[in-house]
Amino acid sequence: MTANELRSKYIEFFKSKNHVEISGQSLIPENDPSVLFTTAGMHPLVPYLLGEKHPAGTRLTDYQKCVRTGDIDEVGDPSHLTCFEMLGNWSLGDYFKKESIAYSYEFLTSPKWLGLDPKKLSVTVFAGDESAPRDEEAASYWKENGMPEDKIAYLPASDNWWAAGPTGPCGPDTEIFYWVGEGLPPEGSNKGTDSKNWLEIWNNVFMQFNRIDEKTLEKLPKQNVDTGMGLERTNCILQGKTSVYLTEVFQPIIKAIEALSGYTYGTDEEKDRSVRIIADHERAAVFIIGDPKGISPSNVGAGYVLRRLIRRAVRHGMKLGIEKAFLAEVAGAVIDNFKCAYPELETNREKICRELTAEEDKFRITLKKGEAEFQKLLPNLMKNPKKIISGKVAYNLYETYGFPLELTQELGAENGFTVDTDGFKEAERKHQEASKSADAGQAKGGLAEQSDVATKYHTATHLLQQALINVLGDQVAQKGSNINNERMRFDFTFDRPMTKEEIQKVEDIVNEKIKEDLPVTMEIKTLEEAKAEGARALFASKYGEQVKVYTVGRDVKNDWFSKEVCGGPHVQHTAQIGDFKIQKEQSSSAGVRRIRAVISGGLPLENS
Template identity: 30%
Template sequence: MRAGELREAFSSFWAERGHEVRASASLIPHEPSLLFTVAGMVPFMPYFLGTEVPPTRRMVTIQKCVRAGGKHNDLDDIGRTNRHFTFFEMMGNFSFGDYFKAEAIPWAWEFVTEVLGLDADKLWVTVHFSDDEAAEIWQTKVGVPAERIQRLDKDNWWAAGDVGPCGPCSEIFYDLGPDHGPGGGPAHGGEDRFVEIWNLVFMQFAADGTGELTPLEAPGIDTGAGLERILAVLQGVPAAWDIDLFAPLLAEAERICGKTYGADPETDVSMRIFADHARATAMLISDGVFPSNEDRGHVLRRIIRRAVRHAWVLGVTDVVMPRLTEIVVDVMGDHYTDLVANRQFIAEVVAREEERFRATLAAGQKILDEELRKVQEQLDSAGQSSPARRRQPPRPAPGGETLQGAPIAASHSGPQRRVLQSSKEAAPRPLTLPGEVAFRLHDTFGFPVEVTEEILAERSFRIDRDGFEAAMKEQRERARADRTGGPTFADERYRELLAQFGPTDFVRDSPTVADARVLAVFEMTSPDGSADGAVESAMEGAAEGEGLVEVFLDRTPFYAESGGQIGDIGTITGPQGTIEVLDCTYALADLHRHIGRISGEVESGTMVSAEIDDERRAAIRRNHTGTHILHWALREVLGDHVKQAGSLVAPDRLRFDFSHYEGVSPAQLREIERVANAEIIANGRCRHYETSMSHAQSIGAIAFFGDKYGDVVRVLEAGPHSVELCGGTHVAALGDIGHLRVISESSIGSNMRRIEAVTGLATVDRLADAEDTLSSLAEMLNSQPDEISAAVQRRLDETKELRRQVRDLQRALSSGRADELVASAVDGVVIADLGDLERDALRDLTVSVRDRDGIRAVVLASAPPGGGVALVAAVDPAGTLSAGALLADAARIVGGGFGAKGDPPLVVAGGRNPDGISDALTQARVAALGN
């Protein structure tokens, strides 16, 4: 059974049992505590928690997963075991409060034994030590012998993270036989003999991060069945690396390396890393992740660079990753069609990343080699040798560098067995590279610390991590992303409100709701905006801190912040009090929370009038629709690879972050603005409507990054070209946006750009400000606004001429000053401060004095009008003094230096500290005269 056949068999089996077949969700999860989708259940966490109602009680998916960052990080094990992959496919069937253990366990057994045809006598089962119910079902209902049911502790407890749904699990293992390791079942036997092929997670609890577990109201089933592991068993190959999904990639790796897979254990590790990392790279880029220095992009960059470094160590000088990702598309594109659509773009991104890193690798490798040589020299002088030198001789790498590699032994328990194990040799104690060296490599040369660690590990060195982290503290403390808007997991009060009253009725098309009912009023006391204590009424000043409360209504005109659009402000007015609404967010999905300051009294159950600031909303509508047109224009001008990576829609401006691999030129920016405004002027109709997700996808609607969508979605057709999913508020026709004006474009990270723009009246105000500025400049230049360029050029020409005249006068005066300076010489050495003399004039004067009879050396200093310090030293070329030596310490005193090579007779230095000139000249005098 090949990969495609297994996917089809799994989906069909569960579809026949009432499960809705769902396509894989993105590798970018909506759960903020996770970098990537690490398991099949991640997209369904709100359903297990009860914060959202699932559209159906049974689902089946084949989910793309990546484990390469944060808590779920298998990166360092890749290629060295048969069980770990950066990217993998998790087959799963799910029950949300429907069937449970009694149905899930027998169905799992039926699929494994009858559909896949695996021998029941080779299957073992594990359960959590506390789960008597599952053990009983396995033994009495399924018929698994008691001796093949084993109880474990942590290995049979599953959780997506420190917070969220969790519960006991029960796993099915396949016994590959005694040739693959010791017996004793999965609890006691060899990990490479007993292969986990099925994990039944019984979702019974929610963890809050403190160790407390809360029973879920509707326990569910989450099955995780690793497609790659099952294929290895079905295809009868010794390792998952030999299945049909990896074979073409390993064949390409052989061509790249010019080596045979299976011939050398260490080379096998590199080839496996090529295959694994190429799959993860292609999948992540296709899902919208770009190599960068932050979060997901940092992990992707590390994945690409690990593969490239392994190619480098093997002596491969050609770019390798584009070739590998092309094979990934060929192998997996029939099921994941986005790969085919993004084939060329994926190849371009990885090619640019690899080329840049190869240059970095060459430079960083030389510096690292030099630092390690210094450590080695210190050891040699002390009569010691490094562990790496004791263990094995160096081997050459590209460019003639010498690399040390720690040997890895292979354990072959069968003729085709390819399982890498650590060397049995006792590991010498590693030596330490100073943390500041690793930081300098990282900060100055862009050499990743992970790569430094890997290279050092091969040579039995390690990094002083404490020193490195101390040097990196400021960078590591930078804000990662804007994550605001309430608690990560729902407060029980919010759940009760949602369960009792249902979702908030959002009245989208009216600025006022005259007959809203107050469902609850909570005092706000915590910094994150969560409530602490419910009250029947909130009196003025009752709440602590800023006196803020959060109010819940059955229906509201207030838009809750989401999709980049900020929440509405306005007022809620009742018979005995008023609430000034300062923001509106989601407490839970579909539950609007109005945050405001109260005057008077507002009681639960009261009928109130809710009114938004409609003028502010109108400005937001213009900017939000403008964001969609800007997105379309970016793709038109720069290419379809442009994907939204964040946005802010406020009344005064819009901000749009997008993926792009290079800077946007001024000409491109002008064209983007022109294309966007041409579309706006055409005044196409804007249609905003609800439809099914399947229909939205069929018409090519683009989903915005970070937004979450259900089966029913809102589509915005902004004119004839832009079709996107969006739940925000928008104009009726594009002409309502007014003129869109780009005010800035900049880089916010590697391969990430940001545009800020204004629309509507903000554009008018900006143009008026620009006119005022032009008029003011014209008045200062004694010209008309349309003649400012010519007037400025005249002033520049005049300034240039005046500076030329000043230089000529200074040179004329210098000849006279030269005589004075020569007369002040002591033992043929002239040292003097020339006040504010220009740099060029100072240099000319120094040379003029040096060329007089009897002068051995001249050091002159000045503080030029443009700022800073100028130091010039000139010596007799036939003499014994050195110009560089005269200025070496003097330049440091004024906070500067010089870059002269060799020992020239004339050296010019700069500095930042004019107050240090006197001390600098004293130091030069000591260097020249010794006093």
């Protein structure tokens, strides 16, 4: 079974269980400052997991591209990926543990679907602690479906408890594993007794509780199910492969790397690792740049992560002996391999190749600067009688200039130095811990960052976009936005800096509409109906047949100021927003401008 077939079968199965297919979302989260990228299928569904009604109903399914960079340095082994696809299904206050577990078991083991050997499956459930009991309910449903007792591991909250944050929605989960060891798993073997030979393929999260404080949980009035199956890992298992890189998901990309490097994959483990890193990072970079809300390499935020991925790929290309710019050529293999499932990659082919080549050329210049910096350090280094370059110095060259450790070792050796590699690894470990802590904190924030202030900012972006169109013309189109409780950032297409007069005029229009206290209403329509009424739908998603249309300013004559397809949340009337002030207008990237603005005051939200 190919990845394309697996993707289709998953959607087909859940449609047969009365789920509605919705389309995956952008890799760049809209109005969610808690994450740099969409790291899980649940992120675009945050408002609905919090109780907002979804236009497609209470049973949903989709496939979603994701990027996670917390363990970027583990990429290169047979299973870790930066960019991956998640297959998901959701129950929004509909079915719960019994049906969720039955669906998962049927899809995995039924000959009509995946037909996996039940003897090679095991699961984990929550073991219980002082705040919540052991999840005997989930375990009993697994047993009902045929899971033997010795294949059920009861693990602590660190393994089998999901939480939005310190407070808020949370609950136990159950994870599903497949045996990747030799033959059949021995009696008593499960994830709890043998972590090496069991590979996680699916996770079902049961949003059962609301955490009031550290020791207090209350049951949620509406309990949700959020699941995610890793497409690449499951595809690997179905094909009997030992690595995701041996499947058709990666093989065309690897073939392109082989052609450029002259190296044959599978003949040297260290070089194989470089090939895997290039393949993963290249795919991630292509998906990020080619996204409908795609970004460019930069020194901050998601742009910095993209830059790091590209530069790491270039370094490993050099290790394989590739001296010329090569990323654009490999990108062609990625685009050709995924354009059917993600047509935006073909649409943005030229942009992807242009951005990759520009960044690669820039990095090769940076490497030369790093070499020059090393030469500057050399006189001081020569004063060290032990002729050792400290790990801290080596890591600073790497972190600041992207200068690889092996190049520092090579240059050092030419001058009689050795490098403290243990010290380098320690400096790297401390940096990774800091990154992972920040990444974990961000990932947990997805549901917790929904606030009244953010809701006000969200509606303000609608007013701002329409005001920009009124002042600058129809060439204006939203390219992205980012909101937190302190400010909003709004990116839009425009080919020159705005004048002071234009900025003031836009600000005045937004404040005028806020003072008019216009109503904000929502209707559920088909996307075609919404567009026919003039609704803007730049990032519209196909929520089955229905979308939410938010209108600002409808009156008895059906006049309105703004109409957009959007998931929400929004204020009920514009006076709730408060005073609007543009702080800065600047360039974001070629042909894209960025506005930073703040709001203050405003009426309280109703039902908040």
